[in-house]
Amino acid sequence: MSPRTEEQFEEIREERKELILQTGLELFATKGYHNVSVSDIARAADISKGLMYNYFESKEVLLSSVVQKGIKDLLEAFDRDKDGVLTKDELSYFIDFIFLSLKNNKQFWRLYFMLIMQPEIYEMVKNEYMSLKERVIKTTYAFFEERGYEDPECEILIFAAMLDGLAFQFVFADDNFQYPLEKLRDKVYKIYGLKKQ
Amino acid sequence: MSPRTEEQFEEIREERKELILQTGLELFATKGYHNVSVSDIARAADISKGLMYNYFESKEVLLSSVVQKGIKDLLEAFDRDKDGVLTKDELSYFIDFIFLSLKNNKQFWRLYFMLIMQPEIYEMVKNEYMSLKERVIKTTYAFFEERGYEDPECEILIFAAMLDGLAFQFVFADDNFQYPLEKLRDKVYKIYGLKKQ
Amino acid sequence: MSPRTEEQFEEIREERKELILQTGLELFATKGYHNVSVSDIARAADISKGLMYNYFESKEVLLSSVVQKGIKDLLEAFDRDKDGVLTKDELSYFIDFIFLSLKNNKQFWRLYFMLIMQPEIYEMVKNEYMSLKERVIKTTYAFFEERGYEDPECEILIFAAMLDGLAFQFVFADDNFQYPLEKLRDKVYKIYGLKKQ
Amino acid sequence: MSPRTEEQFEEIREERKELILQTGLELFATKGYHNVSVSDIARAADISKGLMYNYFESKEVLLSSVVQKGIKDLLEAFDRDKDGVLTKDELSYFIDFIFLSLKNNKQFWRLYFMLIMQPEIYEMVKNEYMSLKERVIKTTYAFFEERGYEDPECEILIFAAMLDGLAFQFVFADDNFQYPLEKLRDKVYKIYGLKKQ
DNA sequence: TATGAATGAGTCTTCATTCAT
DNA sequence: CATGAATGAAGACTCATTCAT
CATH class of the missing domain: 1.10.357 (Tetracycline Repressor; domain 2)
Known part of the structure; x- marks a missing residue:
């Protein structure tokens, strides 16, 4: 009923951001920045493509x-x-x-x-x-x-x-x-x- | 027609190939492989895009x-x-x-x-x-x-x-x-x- | 609980709706329908994205x-x-x-x-x-x-x-x-x- | 065998450019700029999506x-x-x-x-x-x-x-x-x- | 041999909409 | 009633490669 509290949202955001950062590191480091697409990252992190942009303005900013x-x-x-x-x-x-x-x-x-x-x-x-x-x-x-x-x-x-x-x-x-x-x-x-x- | 023409062709081919290789080296080294397009190379070498494919099967092969x-x-x-x-x-x-x-x-x-x-x-x-x-x-x-x-x-x-x-x-x-x-x-x-x- | 609460709810609903309509008008008129996102409207009206959908079925319906x-x-x-x-x-x-x-x-x-x-x-x-x-x-x-x-x-x-x-x-x-x-x-x-x- | 002459290329370019401009006008005018995708234009002009970018830097420039x-x-x-x-x-x-x-x-x-x-x-x-x-x-x-x-x-x-x-x-x-x-x-x-x- | 117009698969990015809480 | 994280379809754009001439 009631929405999540500010803290809950913050927690979710922290976790997700961490997950994306970690996935990005792994893929960029093993394949190279240009050989990794945003789709690749999303797939590896098991999230949707769009979600990355909820946390990072662009692929470059993620890097x-x-x-x-x-x-x-x-x-x-x-x-x-x-x-x-x-x-x-x-x-x-x-x-x-x-x-x-x-x-x-x-x-x-x-x-x-x-x-x-x-x-x-x-x-x-x-x-x-x-x-x-x-x-x-x-x-x-x-x-x-x-x-x-x-x-x-x-x-x-x-x-x-x-x-x-x-x-x-x-x-x-x-x-x-x-x-x-x-x-x-x-x-x-x-x-x-x-x-x- | 004469054999000499053949040789000249060969010479031209060698020169062209050399030119493309040199241009490729310069651009790849300064900008990075993924940041250089075939068009860039062609433009820098002052040849047509198609010509590169006459000498190298692909961008990867050129590299x-x-x-x-x-x-x-x-x-x-x-x-x-x-x-x-x-x-x-x-x-x-x-x-x-x-x-x-x-x-x-x-x-x-x-x-x-x-x-x-x-x-x-x-x-x-x-x-x-x-x-x-x-x-x-x-x-x-x-x-x-x-x-x-x-x-x-x-x-x-x-x-x-x-x-x-x-x-x-x-x-x-x-x-x-x-x-x-x-x-x-x-x-x-x-x-x-x-x-x- | 009391009937008054019901009325208050209704009043709030009316106010909210009015607020969203007004914000929509301002943004659509100044920037154009396609240049305004639902997020923009929500931000300008200081409400959440989801709330808009509580009052209007879609962006088009809002318009x-x-x-x-x-x-x-x-x-x-x-x-x-x-x-x-x-x-x-x-x-x-x-x-x-x-x-x-x-x-x-x-x-x-x-x-x-x-x-x-x-x-x-x-x-x-x-x-x-x-x-x-x-x-x-x-x-x-x-x-x-x-x-x-x-x-x-x-x-x-x-x-x-x-x-x-x-x-x-x-x-x-x-x-x-x-x-x-x-x-x-x-x-x-x-x-x-x-x-x- | 021999490549097209400069004039031939110029002619082709003029024709194509004209075609794309005309198609763009028709679609933009009837549907509105934001309701027409580059794919729509390409389809209507019976060319590939990429070709438009050969003649116009962007959709905006086309407009x-x-x-x-x-x-x-x-x-x-x-x-x-x-x-x-x-x-x-x-x-x-x-x-x-x-x-x-x-x-x-x-x-x-x-x-x-x-x-x-x-x-x-x-x-x-x-x-x-x-x-x-x-x-x-x-x-x-x-x-x-x-x-x-x-x-x-x-x-x-x-x-x-x-x-x-x-x-x-x-x-x-x-x-x-x-x-x-x-x-x-x-x-x-x-x-x-x-x-x- | 040489040209550059043409293709289209693939990429980044946006955003209306949904939904668990 | 209210929130914003999450989704994914759709769009603009790039570029290696092909091919008619």
């Missing part, structure tokens, strides 16, 4: 939202964890975090790589991406500077390249190749004179 | 051809140069070659990254890609083994990741960021104990 | 109701006023009434013109429209006949055309053109040998 | 083109005829021309009325409409001024209203009502003291 959420989650997780630990060895922690995230959010990282390359899409998520990047640089620059590395900027680029490259290869590795993430993480530790955790 | 040609050129250049130089320090040469190629064929590398990620396209160029990869592994494995690195496979993965990562960042760097390719190449030399050339 | 109400109001106003005045110069009164209505119900007239032109919509309000037209013809035919105009039918068509044309131009005139309604009314009086009121 | 062509034709016809006649009684000629055009281009006039009312569409054809209007005013103002009418502007408005109204009623008259165009034209002549031609 943007997927990425923003991914980056937000990443930053949040990073912040939350660090607040707890607060060790002096921040770099070690950072590396660990990246490898963990790679393992747990492979799809997000796939998507992340896909998107950086599409100029038109990159524009959409540029701001979020930049804040993520800034974060990494801030965190690592201090490390290299303190240790007396002679060219910290160059050092960061190499460091970032190594992580990016590892992420890239892990994420796009042939499915039947068991990528040795742990071994590689330890190797990275060694390169930078860090102890295994 | 595949672009990549195959890129990889073929790369391998040829690598082989030709090496035959000329024949230094004992193969790794040093290899690194140098990669950085040179990055600088000279930025577009090809952009495209290369873009394609790895699109499963459906990746399938098309898998073979060429694998032979390129094999080549790299063969060249580097020997190096790491000889030097007594304890885990050559892991070492290769790190090495490859670093190069891939550098390539990736160079190729997708913001246009107004002057990526210090030379400095980074020297840094890589240093890491592996190689001399500057 | 039809808007027009019917407009025509009904027009006829009622005409009748009520005439009952009060009952001058012998009916035409003079009629003209005055039309110009007054134009000034006061610009939106209705806009809508009226818009709708006459849409065959599918015209069908819906044909009956109401016809009864309005008949009324005008009946009122004016007598006038022209009495005065001995040689071709009353033709005269009526010219007369109606003039009024329609004036209404049309007034209603669709550029917003920054101050349409001289009064002057034109007087001019019409003069043409038909009527005195200024 | 705009239809109107522009209509107005252009009208002005051209007016100019051509006048050059031939060059009578001293321009108004008489003008009226005659309007009535003739009404009879011959009923559809265009239907469309013309429909469009004036749709703000969003009106914007698209405003310029063409204004030049037509200006023409009418220029032609008639002189007439009323010379004859010593005391308020030429008001006179023009009445005159324009009458013609607009007649056009409106003729164009939207019930199909089974035989609208007496000729008689009305003569009546208009009489009102302005003009002789029958």
Whole structure:
């Protein structure tokens, strides 16, 4: 008789939005943005085509939202964890975090790589991406500077390249190749004179 | 009529094909495969849409051809140069070659990254890609083994990741960021104990 | 519970219906039937989409109701006023009434013109429209006949055309053109040998 | 074997464009812009949906083109005829021309009325409409001024209203009502003291 | 060989309408 | 009586591909 309360509606909306975001992430990451139609998403999420537009203005906005959420989650997780630990060895922690995230959010990282390359899409998520990047640089620059590395900027680029490259290869590795993430993480530790955790 | 006419035709065909391949590379690499229509290519190459189909069965085949040609050129250049130089320090040469190629064929590398990620396209160029990869592994494995690195496979993965990562960042760097390719190449030399050339 | 509650409900229903009709008129008239969605109306009236369907079977029925109400109001106003005045110069009164209505119900007239032109919509309000037209013809035919105009039918068509044309131009005139309604009314009086009121 | 010449293509394009414009005019005028889909037009013109987009950027542009062509034709016809006649009684000629055009281009006039009312569409054809209007005013103002009418502007408005109204009623008259165009034209002549031609 | 008009399947998007609450 | 999430049919538009010339 009486309509749903405001809270009930809000709850439904949250759930549905989450569902669509998740489905979008999965499909975009595995097939690529242009190879996924709105119909595909609707079918996969078991909703009607029109419903997506109830939550996202367009397919592009959905994509943007997927990425923003991914980056937000990443930053949040990073912040939350660090607040707890607060060790002096921040770099070690950072590396660990990246490898963990790679393992747990492979799809997000796939998507992340896909998107950086599409100029038109990159524009959409540029701001979020930049804040993520800034974060990494801030965190690592201090490390290299303190240790007396002679060219910290160059050092960061190499460091970032190594992580990016590892992420890239892990994420796009042939499915039947068991990528040795742990071994590689330890190797990275060694390169930078860090102890295994 | 005369045989020469035949040859001329052949020559024209070769030129046309080359033109289309080059145009395709440029557009695919800068805008992305899905954002470039056959009409775009025809317009950019100043030919008719139909003509493209005279040389390539489909847009997909054109893409595949672009990549195959890129990889073929790369391998040829690598082989030709090496035959000329024949230094004992193969790794040093290899690194140098990669950085040179990055600088000279930025577009090809952009495209290369873009394609790895699109499963459906990746399938098309898998073979060429694998032979390129094999080549790299063969060249580097020997190096790491000889030097007594304890885990050559892991070492290769790190090495490859670093190069891939550098390539990736160079190729997708913001246009107004002057990526210090030379400095980074020297840094890589240093890491592996190689001399500057 | 008490009978009063019933009445209150009825009152609320009437108010709601009126609100929706009014909102519909405003939006249809300013933007055009096809450029206004049910959501737009609901938003403007500050009610839910579903509620509209509680009062009107469909968007089309709402439109039809808007027009019917407009025509009904027009006829009622005409009748009520005439009952009060009952001058012998009916035409003079009629003209005055039309110009007054134009000034006061610009939106209705806009809508009226818009709708006459849409065959599918015209069908819906044909009956109401016809009864309005008949009324005008009946009122004016007598006038022209009495005065001995040689071709009353033709005269009526010219007369109606003039009024329609004036209404049309007034209603669709550029917003920054101050349409001289009064002057034109007087001019019409003069043409038909009527005195200024 | 050899491709069509430039002229052949141009000819084809002209014909097709004309066909689509004509079909568009017919359908828009009879059913209204929003009630005609691109598919409808394609079906009526016996072409594919896509072809329309080969000639017109969008449905809106098609509409705009239809109107522009209509107005252009009208002005051209007016100019051509006048050059031939060059009578001293321009108004008489003008009226005659309007009535003739009404009879011959009923559809265009239907469309013309429909469009004036749709703000969003009106914007698209405003310029063409204004030049037509200006023409009418220029032609008639002189007439009323010379004859010593005391308020030429008001006179023009009445005159324009009458013609607009007649056009409106003729164009939207019930199909089974035989609208007496000729008689009305003569009546208009009489009102302005003009002789029958 | 070369052209570009023509096709139509497929895509994104809108919106009137329904219905569980 | 009132809500707004959900549906799906319909529409505008794109573009790889074909084909007559």
